[in-house]
Amino acid sequence: MALEMRTRCERCGTAELPPDAAARICSYECTFCVACGDAMHAVCPNCGGELVARPRRQAPGRP
Numbered sequence: 263m264a265l266e267m268r269t270r271c272e273r274c275g276t277a278e279l280p281p282d283a284a285a286r287i288c289s290y291e292c293t294f295c296v297a298c299g300d301a302m303h304a305v306c307p308n309c310g311g312e313l314v315a316r317p318r319r320q321a322p323g324r325p
Contacts, residue, residue: 267319268293272300281319288313 267281271294279285279295284301288306294313304313 265317266291267316271295271298273298274306283318285314285315287316 265287268291269279270277271279272283272292273294274297276295279293284296286294286296286304288309288311290306290309290311292306292308292311292313293316294302294306297315302313305311306313
């Protein structure tokens, strides 16, 4: 089962999270930009889980 690669930070709403961008996720795939993840001390505000680096996926259309 593949991760859902969400493109928006759930805290600040930035649209700067393409599949190859750095982001933070919890085990429920809540997604945050790195700045928000750091500001929340790597704790998901939705479930209380740990926020970790999201694996990067090559963006569609890139060689």
